[in-house]
Amino acid sequence: MIKQHSLLSPQLTKIALISSLFIAQGVMAHGYVSSPESRSYKCKLGHNTNCGPVQWEPQSVEGLDRYSESGPADGKIASAGLSQFSQLDEQTATRWHKSSIKPGPNKFSWHFTANHTTRDWRYFITKSDWNPNQALTRSSFEAIPFCAIDGNQSRPPVDVTHDCNVPERSGYHVILAVWDVGDTVNSFYQAIDVNISGKGNPDPDIPDAQWQDIGDLNPTMNLQSGDMVKARFFNKDGEQANLTTSITINSPQEGQKNNWPHLLATEINNQHKSLAAGQLGKDGKVVPAMGQNNIYALKTSDIRRAEVQIVKDQKPDPQVNVGGLKDSYVIQSNEANVDFTLTSTEKLTVDYIVFDKNNAQVAFGSTAVNNSTESVIINIKNAKPGNYTLVLKTKAFSLVQQTYEFKLVNDSTDPGDDGKDGQYDYSFPEGVSNYKAGTKVIQPKNGKIYQCKPFPYSGYCKQWTSTSNNFEPGVGSHWKMAWDEK
Template sequence: MCSVIIAQGVFAHGYVSQPESRSLKCKQGDNVKCGPVQYEPQSVEGPDGFPNGGPADGKIASAGLVQFSQLNEQTVDRWNKNNIKPGNNTFTWTFTANHVTKDFKYYMTKQGWNKNATLKRSSFELTPFCNIPYNKKPPKTVSHQCNVPNRQGYHVILAVWDVGDTAMSFYQAIDVNFDGGTDPSPNPNPNPTNNWTDIGDINPTITLKPGDSVKARVFDDQGELPDMATELAINTTDDGRKNNWPYLLAKAINNKQTKIAAGHVDAKGNVVPAMGKNNIYALKDSGIKRVEIQINKDQQPDPQVDVGGLQDKYTITDNQAIVDFTLTTQAKLKIDYTIYGPNNSQVAFGSEPIDNASKNVQVNITNAIPGKHTLVIKAKAQGIASSFMQQTYSFELVKDGGDKPNPDPSGDYDFKFPEGVSSYKAGTTVLQPKDGKIYQCKPFPYSGYCQQWSKYANQFEPGVGSAWQSAWEVK
């Protein structure tokens, strides 16, 4: 098993506050169902070197971090957007730890980019429209004046802060439109004594498993102090519960350290560990500036979904079209599917829980219009830090009679499927509008299958269903 390092806490490191980034909007509540990034929008940190290096395609928005995988979801209507205009715009970074900086770069999605597919290098113009060399340590906020290229409608700006003293960068997806916690209660004693300074938090953002570990890393102005680190191994399921391990880590810090303490301040000014969120304090004369919480967790594989049976074209009949496909998984997954029309409007959606099985899905599109449509499949396993997968497919809707593979062989069949389905028997012939072929119902004992059809169970549908050959033969 490979290991992923998860940085947690308000210390690491920075986000784009103007225009508001996708992760910041998660914290503010403008974006919903974001997962742990709502607690730490400043922590979207991944390998540097984009576009030649950096996070993998499909995981750019999350910087490749599994706990922030919800940020990788990408459809035309998923994220709240900032209204901006082409030309001169101000971009502001807010830092919770202002590292020495190499540069800032800003990238824009291409004209005609696929708004319903996860962000890849092919989604962006790979020459930044704004490049700010820096080579020094910025203040707590820094603003850049950038000339934004002319675009129309919805686009994504990728802001990259390349940290100068590490091999990492911070990635901020900013959704723009060219038209026109866990413990929110205040600290009961924000200044517990004259001797302590609040330098951060232990946030209960994720459930851990036996075999995982969590470490409190201590820093002063010169860098990390390895001898002051405190590490907690998760040995039981109960230890890993997201309100338990912060308490256990705070207790371990207090047992080991003398210059820092974790917990909440009681009436006597003592720092006492608590379940859930814990504050971290340092003695004022200690020189300690911050503590970063690092979680070492087994990397979970991305969920895999096989999409079968999706046709290139479907026929519109009486202003409706039935789109069918099969979803197959080898794990317990929640699968969401959405269909977007030619103008990127949402025309159908649904959700299917599938546990190591195959399931046929039929989607009825009402008020259907001809043209290219997009099917977006999203899959997520159980657990807040589970990996996320998105797949995007295209198909076309055509008018009935406007684009059939074969002409309607009038008079050579008994019914146009599924008309009269309850009367089908051995020898009945039907025209399948989806492929223009004629099928004949097999003799007894197979003829009984010919009547077994509904919009939600089409395994015996001629030429289409997963078991159609058990009931029909091509005439």
């Protein structure tokens, strides 16, 4: 007998087992920087927009460990080299929302959705002369971390906070927080966008003025001509209506989502001395930017919060007239064609969905209507007799929904129907409390019609619940005591 040998040497087998263990455990380890909020966490909070899938899982920015000796490639550091999170690698002076911090002692907090044995945490900061409009590379950051915390190869609590001294900087910088997991080959990368307060004098009329971030101007959507955007300001007593600043969109170009925030920020800066909107530079000046802008108030001001309100120009709802929709349609060869017309004086797309009596979707589609009347035929396959609901939805300036009900009935001329006339009072179990001697119902489960027997058996006809169906026509164990098949 020939003895079979493993294709792997004992050493390779051991390595394979260890690698499998690392992979299995690595999937479990996840976390993000919760304060000051990291770039990915701000995506989840909505402070950063157009982030892609990282908004759902800021804890999953995981790549190879031991930055900067290895780790993600230059230009892909913020995403940890993961293509699904590549939006995080965009880098301009105005792309990301920033947290305001000061040099010196600061607290950095992590939240772990799956805490794990830890080697260490390390924090790197961009150099004083870094270019915020270039992709993040190793040359963007100081080579030595300004803060390093030993993990002692132990599992941290779900939330952990580190005390770190941030170097002297001024203006916009990126802090790269790296969590080196202790028993896998991966690390978690969190880019943190910060404004570090300097000693600049943003307004010569206000000595030693300093700004505090009180809100955001986010490029959330494109606007239409006639729409209005307001910046509203609040102190501890409530809204200060006299400070409200607004713009009205005059053209589609002004309404582009990267344009109108710049216009509103400019208007805020023109109208106010103690309020500003834009990006805070190293010189302490706040300059409006395309896309995302921060809203600031002087620390000497009592304003503590700003909100942005979009007021849509109220245009009339799109009108779609439905014609020719019947109360009932006939089932033929297990199919039914529901036909009707749609008429509109506008260019619209009308979406439709058909639901059966159990609210299961049985058909859907859409039809374009351009200042015309269009015929629609909805084919329902495997059709069953009973009640149905048609939902029409139209979106132009606003969403308009219309709902209609109709029935499907068996074809009385269908040979397979055994000559039944297809007429009935209810589709079982609808109206069950009203059943009496002579009541006719159609049983959707088999398409047959049953008539409630005369007294004294008619009382059984209404004795039905979803958990007690002994007298259910054609189905229950004692249905013949209550019903006659027609």
